[in-house]
Amino acid sequence: MRLIIREDYDEVSEFVANYIKERIRQFEPGPERPFVLGLPTGSSPIGVYKRLVELYKSGQVSFQYVVTFNMDEYVGLPRDHSESYHSFMWKNLFMHVDIQPENVNILDGNAPDLDEECKKFEAAITRVGGIELFLGGIGPDGHIAFNEPGSSLTSRTRVKTLAYETIIANARFFDGDIAKVPKLALTVGVATVMDAREVVVLITGAHKAIALAKCIEEGVNHMWTVSAIQMHPKGLIVCDEDATLELHVKTVKYFKxxxxxxxxxxxxxxxxxxxxxxxxxxxxxxxxxxxxxxxx
Structure with missing residues (x-):
């Protein structure tokens, strides 16, 4: 596992966007060999997406032969709702680049059979040969996607009940009204993420410092699902200085x-x-x- 430390959120976003750009460029994707990219939502990746759009507009990267799979989606929220993850992805990335709409895969939180929707999503990943790079963010409690504390580290795409802390955290997107926040979501599993050939996780801010410390300095633990990255052969965490506040000084010095x-x-x-x-x-x-x- 690699840990890259940058000064602040902007530098983290810049590093990760350029990293993804270079991975796509070196992969040399084509119509018969697309670059398969797993993507998150939430506040963590917004800076990365903004920079990727800039790189696309300057001709440094193309998404023409990129296939994407998103981590999660709320259950019961209309697809065109301003806070659906479908809307989030089109607003922040897809509508600004040359990705082909048929190459975008986002879970349908309004599917008539949610379990079947999850199975179809896993099958679609298998059909394209697996995910080359999965980008992820985490919550303050160390959850990746909606794999809340206690989730199985062998979990697959499924329906998940959101933890009360997650509902409270997400209320800021719903006028501060907890009642408006969906209580269920569809999410890829921990194993779905870890099956990717490479996993890159963004961790920024002092409020995520404990989660980073649990992930880096303690063992693999299903109460901190991001810690599963310790077992990945090509795991990369990119964090800012604020996120290192709970790490031992010798740990920070070692990775630097x-x-x-x-x-x-x-x-x-x-x-x-x-x-x-x-x-x-x-x-x-x-x-x-x-x-x-x-x-x-």
Whole structure:
């Protein structure tokens, strides 16, 4: 698992948007080989989406051959409601880029058979060969998508009852009226997210500092479902300084030192986008110029 720390929300958004842009570019998607991207809603990804739109408008990225799957949707909220996640995604991203509408997959919270809708969603992911990169945000209690504390780490897309704390948190989007907030949602499961070939999680703000600490410094725990990322072979968390407030100082220094070594000693040109070392030619060249020690 990698942890990238940036100064603030804007820098986190900039880093993640550029990361997604580069992943799409390097993948070189086409009509027979689309880039499959999992996406979240909520306040966390808005900055990323804004930057992705800018990158698209400047010709640096295209969504023509990108297929998307959204994490969740409220049950019973009309699709065209201003607070539905369908409306959120079109308002903040899809209507501003060249994605093909048929490549957008969002759960239908008004389906006549909700369980069947969830099964169809999982089948659709399988049909396109799985998700290449799943982007996610978390709640202050460490939930990813609507996988509230206590959710099974092997869970799949399903109907979920929202925790009271989540309902209270989401009331700000419904005029502060708890009664207006849907109490059920359709959500991908923890295993659905972790099955992606890469998982990138955004964690910003001091109010999510405890969740980050639980995720980074403690074990995998279904009470903090984001902690499942510890088991992922290509998990990346991008956070701001405020989110590190509950981490031990040595933990912060450790992850910052890793990035320092990558860029200062190994060199960014010798690293793959996902953090793997491609080559050490430059490093070895430097080593070869050092004076040799005479043998005794």
């Amino acid at each position: 030192s890793i990035e320092h070594v990558h860029h200062s000693l190994i060199g960014s040109e010798n690293l793959s986008l996902q953090g793997g070392v491609k080559q050490l030619k430059n490093v070895l060249a430097v080593a070869d110029t050092r004076p040799s020690t005479p043998m005794e």
